[in-house]
Amino acid sequence: MIEKLNRVGTVYIPVTDPDRSQKWYIQHLGAELKHLDEAKAIIDLAGQSFFLMKASAEQSANFIDGNGDRHFSLTFEVDGEKVLSELHEDFIRRKIPVGEIEDRGHAGKNFVFADPDGNLFDVWSELNPASQ
Structure with missing residues (x-):
């Protein structure tokens, strides 16, 4: 039998500056910082883990x-x-x-x-x- 997917573990969001972004998510959305380095910030928000990943300015989570x-x-x-x-x-x-x-x-x-x-x-x- 194939197991079903239970939940979403992590959402990845492209950002230009992980440090600036994590501060914004904490201040405005009530996120909690779990980890920060040059490449990413890991935050908890709304019961979910989000990775704010450093990306070029042309990238976004939109389509x-x-x-x-x-x-x-x-x-x-x-x-x-x-x-x-x-x-x-x-x-x-x-x-x-x-x-x-x-x-x-x-x-x-x-x-x-x-x-x-x-x-x-x-x-x-x-x-x-x-x-x-």
Whole structure:
């Protein structure tokens, strides 16, 4: 029998300066630093291990979708639309680049934000049943 995949172990995010990036993720997203060297910073964020990997400025975790738009590759979840709205307002106060809160035609609402290297991330107001 083939074993199923249990969880995501690590997410790799390209950044131009791991030290600068880890400080930003700690200050603005509440991450915890686990390791730092010239090539990478390892942080814990939202119950997940992230490697902030030194890369050239042209690299990002984004991709171009079928409409030709830059698209995020990762969605964070928060517990409800009130929390989503409060987080959105907090990010605006912190001058984090954020998009508008959107209704995408499915349960909950979303918004997109960017880190200092332009990596886009999504935030969704619904919790996955497995994480509740």
